[in-house]
Amino acid sequence: AAGVIQSPRHLIKEKRETATLKCYPIPRHDTVYWYQQGPGQDPQFLISFYEKMQSDKGSIPDRFSAQQFSDYHSELNMSSLELGDSALYFCASSPGQGYWNEQFFGPGTRLTVL
């Protein structure tokens, strides 16, 4: 079965650089969520999209922005990177926003900021 695809899997950037993370949800899933997991931490919700509109926002820095495109894939844009942005970034998708829906996670993008 198709899973959530994230690219790149690993990314190394310098401080103050920009990064773009991509997420391709499971086919026919119209809802995408982004989470950030710092070293030894639990995943923290960043932002979500439903039918290409932002549906919720968590603890996402102003330096980050995201969008969902017409084909439902999503991109997380990160600017002015800081050392503290080093983390594992997960994308998850679900078929709608109902409370009965499971969220299926991608393998994550490991971002290292030097």
Added chain:
Amino acid sequence: SQQGEEDPQALSIQEGENATMNCSYKTSINNLQWYRQNSGRGLVHLILIRSNEREKHSGRLRVTLDTSKKSSSLLITASRAADTASYFCATDAGANSKLTFGKGITLSVRP
């Protein structure tokens, strides 16, 4: 504030034994989900239990939910070395279904 908090933080058992992990949360929820993560890799969805359900089974997994105590437990029966991983509970408390994760439990299953 932490929504889901797991207990214990670390658990070490022998292969074949049962492992029980507990999770507590603070607010009303729509559902609670358990995930497994192997050594900093992806999150694998294990099971979802809705707020109107009390118990759910999936293979060697048994999940209970007590909404009056705002707690859940995950039981893995007949554990295997391959069950070694971190386990997270995550709650869905809002209309937009974002998940709030707890700190995670590190389970080590000794062969």
